[in-house]
Amino acid sequence: MQHAFRRHLGTTPTAYLHRVRLEHAHRDLRATTGTVAEVARRWGFPDRCRFTVSYQAVYGRLPVLGT
Incomplete structure (x- = not known):
């Protein structure tokens, strides 16, 4: 199943979920209006x-509220 997932989406299920999060x-x-934490x-x-x-690593900048 992981092989099929990777074939179709070009990434592992774990990496995909990490990116979605x-x-x-x-x-x-x-x-x-909360905090970054x-x-x-x-x-x-x-x-x-x-x-x-x-x-x-993904967005090239630090996470900041309201940006």
């Missing part, structure tokens, strides 16, 4: 530092 977090950062936890990133590293 980051996309949701990115959207929430633009629309929320709260957004990170909401989308399954218990450690704000790891979330920041992942976010910066």
Whole structure:
């Protein structure tokens, strides 16, 4: 099943879910009044530092509310 997933989407299921969670977090950062840590936890990133590293790797900047 993982092979079929990778063939069709070009990525592993784990990497796909990680990217989807980051996309949701990115959207929430633009629309929320909470903290970056709260957004990170909401989308399954218990450690704000790891979330920041992942976010910066994908979006090329630090996660900031309202951007």
